[in-house]
Amino acid sequence: MPTSTTTQHPNPVLRTAPAAPTEAAAYFRASLRFHADVADVAAALATTRTPGTPGDPGFVLLDSRSTESWDQGHIPGAVHLPTALIPEQAEALLDKSVPVVTYCWGPGCNGATRAALALAELGYQVKEMLGGFEYWVREGFAYETWQGPERRDADPLSAPVAGPCGC
Incomplete structure (x- = not known):
């Protein structure tokens, strides 16, 4: 009987075995301590603008981000502090007893990570908002520009068109 000479290619997803459940739980719990997502930030900000809350x-x-980027569009209620100015200006603008959530352009930019690092090194509690300004806009949340308030329809590839996402 002939033998097969074909080589089995391992499943690329399982080429490296998943972590043990306890390791995975520790990792994901830690990740949530460092990150917030756009929808959660929007929900928290929305409840503070609702009468009676x-x-x-x-x-x-x-x-x-830079002043030019801020003027192009930013999240209502955000504090503007470019990363390069954090060492000199953070203490005048931020209270160390209040956690800070940083954002920059989007997932292709690590500016929010650099800002979070700078703030953490100064003694602030900090999280990074995943998705940045890009996903804020893509999920259909209102934003402000130098010309005034704006809002776009949610991108159906990044946010549910109707109802909550269920995560």
């Missing part, structure tokens, strides 16, 4: 989301949202 507390007025403080419990964190400061910080846009770490």
